[in-house]
Amino acid sequence: MDSRELKAAVLDRISKTIEKVYGNLPETASLVFPPSVALGDFAFECFPLAKQFRKSPTDIADKVAKALETDDLIQKIQAAGPYINIMMNRDVLFGALCKEIMEKESFCSPVTDTPQxxxxxxxxxxxxxxxxxxxxxxxxxxxxxxxxxxxxxxxxxxxxxxxxxxxxxxxxxxxxxxxxxxxxxxxxxxxxxxxxxxxxxxxxxxxxxxxxxxxxxxxxxxxxxxxxxxxxxxxxxxxxxxxxxxxxxxxxxxxxxxxxxxxxxxxxLGKDIIDKGLEKGIFHKEIIDENSHGNVVFYLPPEKFGCEKDGQPKKITVLRHDDTSLYMTQxxxxxxxxxxxxxxxxxxxxxxxxxxxxxxxxxxxxxxxxxxxxxxxxxxxxxxxxxxxxxxxxxxGKVVDADDLIEEVERLAKEEICKRNIEKPLSEEEIRTRQSVIAMGAIKFYLLRVRSIQDIHFDPQESISFDGFTGPYCQYAYARISGILRNAEEIGISIEDADFTLLGNEEELQLIQKLIQFPDEVGLSVNDLNPARLAVHIFNTAKSFNQFYNKHQVIHAQTKQLAGARLSLIKAAAQVLKKGLALLNIGVLEKM
RNA sequence: GCGCCUGUAGCUCAGCUGGAUAGAGCAACGGACUUCUAAUCCGUAGGUCGCAGGUUCAAAUCCUGCCAGGCGUACCA
Known part of the structure; x- marks a missing residue:
């Protein structure tokens, strides 16, 4: 079961319960995420229902929460003001979802019904x-x-x-x-x-x-x-x-x-089109006077583009008077x-x-x-x-040259890499691969992490930083998971042993929430043609992993059932990080 | 002048299809490495969401006006 099916199934149960209580299905219904994972895995807001059923949202939340029954999917239901907070069965939330992510290549793809x-x-x-x-x-x-x-x-x-x-x-x-x-x-x-x-x-x-x-x-x-x-x-x-x-x-x-x-x-071809358009009267050859030069022009519709000061429609030149072409022609x-x-x-x-x-x-x-x-x-x-x-x-000559910038960031990446591998120096080949992946990740992430509409104020120092909200931060989370997976294999810890009912601490919930949200985030990024949205989500996923990593052990967990479950969780997280970064055209490394 | 875009923490930015206490990174300060890579994590401090009205049970988010900055205004690309 993937995250969308999971959400749809929960929503379906809530809708049916609402129908049972109020006699009608909700006109609009969607799941949101509670501000804190302690409250629940999903939340249902009752504001939109207030109008439909002419009851206060708090009232509705209370009644529906009472009527909702726990089952194989839903473990706990609690009304909180105008919200109904839902806690999922851990086996489903962690187990089914992680399995899906690890096994299904297309887990994150919001596949369209109408490919273009x-x-x-x-x-x-x-x-x-x-x-x-x-x-x-x-x-x-x-x-x-x-x-x-x-x-x-x-x-x-x-x-x-x-x-x-x-x-x-x-x-x-x-x-x-x-x-x-x-x-x-x-x-x-x-x-x-x-x-x-x-x-x-x-x-x-x-x-x-x-x-x-x-x-x-x-x-x-x-x-x-x-x-x-x-x-x-x-x-x-x-x-x-x-x-x-x-x-x-x-x-x-x-x-x-x-x-x-x-x-x-x-x-x-542009010139030919303009010649034909001229014949059809779409374009006009200017008469030469003190204001015009005999160019071929197009008059922009005034209702959309306004007028010149003299009240004439605005014009745009599509071909010069000497028959040479312009940007527009081409x-x-x-x-x-x-x-x-x-x-x-x-x-x-x-x-x-x-x-x-x-x-x-x-x-x-x-x-x-x-x-x-x-x-x-x-x-x-x-x-x-x-x-x-x-x-x-x-x-x-006032530019930041692309090759120079790439070279500079690679140099810094190399410094960092070597600093971290003093005991066992890496081969030249290995250093070259790593510095390239890291440097390109740093530059691309830096350029993609803000909405494209924003101007970028290029700070050379910050642009090449590997700390905080950066590409290398996300890559590092992936590399750490890879390390754990390698060690787990050596020690003989396997996801086969996983007991997902053991999961559910704050950090595990934070992380799984990011994985659940991933497909929707990709979908929203596509709709708005806004990769920055995805960049933020990848960063949040990496951060949630780092927080988890700092507080909990995977291969040294108390039991191998817990270890297996956590292994499954972080393996899924690695898949999401890799897939997400790949969408931004950024690579990952097994070791940094 | 007109058009488009931007204005949220000291800096760079999320949030803008209205909903739970306005978030992150950097910089500052204080902590955490005998433990799966400290390129990490935790804590402290920091905000009249440009200003003024309006719509709404609810506005950073929607509407109107104003202010500031950027870009454009085409025989450059």
């Missing part, structure tokens, strides 16, 4: 600079959301839309062309994305002194769109450097993609391509919150174009990452 085809586009880097902390936040979110949706048995397609064309890309190309002297990542010993990023920064520096560069970059963009072979060759070469560099970081940070889109492949093309390729029900865009307006406009345009699937598009936005000295600005 869902695309999660995330990361979507520019090919003119290396990945930074913001990308790590984006990547952590994208992976976690994908995992969560997949756990519900949705078909998820993880996509990376590579922004490999446009004026900004030309800038790094121009700088390399002017001052690069044929240098390559290989000849300079640099990672490819770092190398190209260097030239982007160089451009910005030179452009301050020489404003004519802006025009040269624009010219180069036009040449690129016209297919100039020299420019295309240069572009291909520099792109390949960047892709190579990105691939290393994806691998290291555990980012996976099922499909790569390249804006160089999709912008043309995004329209890509959106259609995605649906054509994968027949999607939903399309999720994991993109920073500074672009909410852009996506509101994009989705509005898609709707205006008559695409029925436009309603399935959703912008999953996340807050900015601030540094102690303010907002990250890549053009000014």
């Amino acid at each position: 085809r869902i695309m999660v586009e995330y990361l979507s880097p520019n090919t003119n600079k290396p990945l930074h902390l913001g990308h790590l936040r984006n990547g952590s979110l994208g992976m976690a959301v994908s995992n969560l949706l997949k756990a519900c048995v949705h078909k998820v397609i993880k996509t990376n839309l590579i922004n490999n064309r446009g004026i900004h890309i030309c800038k790094s190309m121009l700088a390399w062309q002017q001052w690069g002297n044929g240098e390559t990542p290989e000849s300079s010993g640099m990672k490819g994305d770092k190398f190209v990023g260097k030239w982007y920064v160089r451009y910005a520096r030179e452009a301050e002194k020489d404003p004519s560069l802006e025009n040269k970059a624009r010219q180069m963009l036009k040449q690129w769109e016209d297919g100039d072979p020299d420019i295309i060759r240069l572009w291909e070469m520099m792109n390949s450097w960047v892709y190579q560099g990105f691939a290393e970081t994806y691998q290291k940070f555990g980012l996976q993609f099922d499909k790569f889109y390249y804006e160089s492949d999709t912008y043309q 995004d329209i093309g890509t959106a259609l391509l995605k649906v054509n390729d994968f027949n999607l029900d939903r399309s999720i865009y994991v993109v920073g919150s500074e672009q909410v307006y852009h996506f509101q406009c994009l989705f509005e345009i898609l709707k205006a174009l008559g695409f029925s699937w436009a309603g399935g598009c959703y912008h999953l936005s996340y807050g900015m990452v601030y540094l102690p000295e303010g907002k990250m600005k890549s053009r000014e």
Whole structure:
């Protein structure tokens, strides 16, 4: 019996009792958890019934509690004010549930009745600079959301839309062309994305002194769109450097993609759609005057987007007057391509919150174009990452580089690992594995533990901490359980000996409660596309285990029946921790 | 100006489909390792839930107004 069936069975008995007492089934009924496990395992609130039966909730609680009978499932019933507190049979609460968790792989999955085809586009880097902390936040979110949706048995397609064309890309190309002297990542010993990023920064520096560069970059963009072979060759070469560099970081940070889109492949489709839309009168070619430049624009519906000061509807440019495309052009093309390729029900865009307006406009345009699937598009936005000295600005080199951060946290993890294994030094290989799992866990957890809508104020000290509400704290709980399981096996303690009626102290109840709550927490995290909720719950589970661990013995318990029962409990807890962390794309270690 | 978001303990944040005493982590202070890994645990201290109204038996949570901060306001992405 899993936790949902367990709750449903309890609720069913309460509902039937209410019907017996008041003649009608309750209109709404759900179980909650008492503020303290000493009160009971579940609680039923009678507030909603007060209206239905025109009685005070305290009265109802009292009457229903008296009428409820104990049975194979329910051990004890007690009214407490407007609540009915329920204590479960220990054999069922601990035994059946732990067995379920240990044996059934899908124990935590809130499987949906209506599986959908869902695309999660995330990361979507520019090919003119290396990945930074913001990308790590984006990547952590994208992976976690994908995992969560997949756990519900949705078909998820993880996509990376590579922004490999446009004026900004030309800038790094121009700088390399002017001052690069044929240098390559290989000849300079640099990672490819770092190398190209260097030239982007160089451009910005030179452009301050020489404003004519802006025009040269624009010219180069036009040449690129016209297919100039020299420019295309240069572009291909520099792109390949960047892709190579990105691939290393994806691998290291555990980012996976099922499909790569390249804006160089999709912008043309965007242009075609806009041409057709222009014919149909969805878009409009501006007349050139002092206010407009002859661009192709879309007028946003005023009832939704308001008006300009002069009372005109707001417009948004979808194609430049010189026929070069913009971000919006490309995004329209890509959106259609995605649906054509994968027949999607939903399309999720994991993109920073500074672009909410852009996506509101994009989705509005898609709707205006008559695409029925436009309603399935959703912008999953996340807050900015601030540094102690303010907002990250890549053009000014004011960023936390992704590779640097990873390296730094790995170094700290290594220190901790070695400190703890002085007597029996570990192999280099073992250290590398452990430091990577711990460091990645630390970074990902730090980035996922707050709601995505919140801005993150990046504190270098705190971000790499392994204490408190962190990934390594959760991993450590798992490693401790693993240690106990190893020892138990050696000593010959087995869950076969378990007598679950011996369980029921405060710490055991706290822990089992976390395991019961797990599937619902996963479900709520999926509904809100909010991995932070799950992160909190995993942490609480680890904490409940640590509290239990500090106060009670497992393999040295008074009897082997108790030892077996506790072993079963912590083994189930380990499964939940592992599964939960895996949903956040965080690994676990048997030993730390 | 307008739009969106945020405002809860010294700091970073949960809680926001209204319900039992408003929680956690960090930092501070005091304790616990001859005992399954102390990357742990326990205790102390710390809060007019931005402000003011309203709805309700019940508001951090819902509604209105205001204040403060952030982002956006498109021929950048």
